[in-house]
Amino acid sequence: NAGVTQTPKFQVLKTGQSMTLQCAQDMNHNSMYWYRQDPGMGLRLIYYSASEGTTDKGEVPNGYNVSRLNKREFSLRLESAAPSQTSVYFCASSEDETSGNTIYFGEGSWLTVV
């Protein structure tokens, strides 16, 4: 049982380049999330998808777009990468978006923008 799988694990981008982080979950969860983690800043929500067909902004959405491709997959796109987007990105999922549900995280994607 893989849980939440995200790719790539590591990526180096040049400023202005674009890329998409892919995420898939096999737990039949309705809700999926993208977080970024920076030193001393904890986990900040970028975007989430409460259910298939819906997406909503989180705390730090600027510079990102998302697509809920189907129930399993939720991708995060950086259209024009900036050094400020250097971070560790975590995809996550839960049964639904209500707060009582456990959030399951992927292993993370380390992104460096130079």
Next chain:
Amino acid sequence: GQQVMQIPQYQHVQEGEDFTTYCNSSTTLSNIQWYKQRPGGHPVFLIQLVKSGEVKKQKRLTFQFGEAKKNSSLHITATQTTDVGTYFCAGPIKGNTPLVFGKGTRLSVIA
């Protein structure tokens, strides 16, 4: 900005000493969750507290939810090197919306 505050940001302890991290919210929380992230790893769910004044234990870990449901704590008795990592609390700031995570407390244990 984040509305779940966690202190301290860092804690260094000798192996065998106790450790406590505190989580505070400006609003009443319907529940609070705790997660642990090992160095280089991803956050993993530890526990959820729902009731006012609730206390739960997991071996050497004791979790408390305040009477007003605005604060919580995690206490580790007799720390071990396996306890190293960052501990996050998370709560719903606005009703049933996605959890907001605190900035975490990074625990280092010196053998």
